[in-house]
Amino acid sequence: MTLNALINLIGILIIVVIVIAIFYFLSKNPSDDSGNSPAKHARENGGVDQTLRALSRYASSHGFQILRPAKITSGGKTAQLDAVLVTYCGVIGVRCLGYNGEVFANPGESEWLWVTAEGRRRFPDPVAQCAADARVLRDLLIREPKLKNIPVECLAVFTDKDVQLSIPKSVPILRRKDLIPQLEQSRYLEDKGIDADRITALLKGACEG
Numbered sequence: 001m002t003l004n005a006l007i008n009l010i011g012i013l014i015i016v017v018i019v020i021a022i023f024y025f026l027s028k029n030p031s032d033d034s035g036n037s038p039a040k041h042a043r044e045n046g047g048v049d050q051t052l053r054a055l056s057r058y059a060s061s062h063g064f065q066i067l068r069p070a071k072i073t074s075g076g077k078t079a080q081l082d083a084v085l086v087t088y089c090g091v092i093g094v095r096c097l098g099y100n101g102e103v104f105a106n107p108g109e110s111e112w113l114w115v116t117a118e119g120r121r122r123f124p125d126p127v128a129q130c131a132a133d134a135r136v137l138r139d140l141l142i143r144e145p146k147l148k149n150i151p152v153e154c155l156a157v158f159t160d161k162d163v164q165l166s167i168p169k170s171v172p173i174l175r176r177k178d179l180i181p182q183l184e185q186s187r188y189l190e191d192k193g194i195d196a197d198r199i200t201a202l203l204k205g206a207c208e209g
Contacts, residue, residue, distance in 0.1 A: 042116040045098040046160030048082065051176050055083050055094060058180055062087070062189065065200040071208045074140035078208075079133035081154065085183075086200045088191040090151030091141070092183070093133050097126055097156060102164040107171055127172060130154035140206050141199070150194055155179070 052068055059066040065086040070093070072079045082096040101116035111122040133154040142148040158165060159176045167173060174182060182188075 042114075042118045042121070043098065043100050043160075046100050046163070047176050048096045048098040048159050051094075051096055051157060051159045051179065052083055054176075054180055055085070058183060059085055064088070065196055067200070067203055067207065070203065072136060072140065072203060072206045073208060074136050074143075074206055077132070077136050077139070079136035079154075081133055084137075084203060086196045086203070087188060088194065088196065089188065090153065090192070090194070091137055091199060091203075092188070093130070093137060093152075093154035094179070095126060095130055095133065095154060095156050097158045098160050099123075099158065100160045100163050102166065103158070104166045105168075105171060107168055112167075126156040130156050137203075140202060144198075144202070146195065147199060147202070150199065155182075 056066055056068070058064075066083055067086075068083040070079070070081045070084040072081070072084070079093065080095075081093040083094045085092040085094070099114050101114060103112055103114055105112040105125070110125055110128070112125055114121045114123055131154070134152050137152045137154070141150050141152065155174055156172070157174045157176060157179050161176060165173070165175075
């Protein structure tokens, strides 16, 4: 083999090695959801199942009733909640928001902004939705005189642990990690002697599905 032929062969081998190396590094480039970079694909159910399981454990440990999910209709309006707790001191609805990416909102805005690598979308103000849900639950309870003064509260909970929230602190939303500690506060555990069984039966009777 001549010197020129040997040089040409070495050159071809070098090019082949470079091409193989390029394909190798491209194949190692993180293009799926397994990396630690910000969420690439929009999703709306991050952490929802974990949150609901934690709520069920909380209810069981305190002897509370829980309905999940709870689509409750009263007065021609519907409360679409992921869970409803009937405690010793009242009724607590929970609306889970499993958005990833970034969420932006200002007080009083009817829609909030959700941003992921796939684009920008708007969704209804969950705090206003929770207020509407609470009105539906109250409308159901006040139909029975003995239940008309039962406290009702609905909570908006962002359940994806990596979601970035640009929301003023004055806006009453919770993260997943804060939900159970919130419910462990004394005001949620006080025994006011309410008829929890009757309330639960009433809610189940108004549930769809």
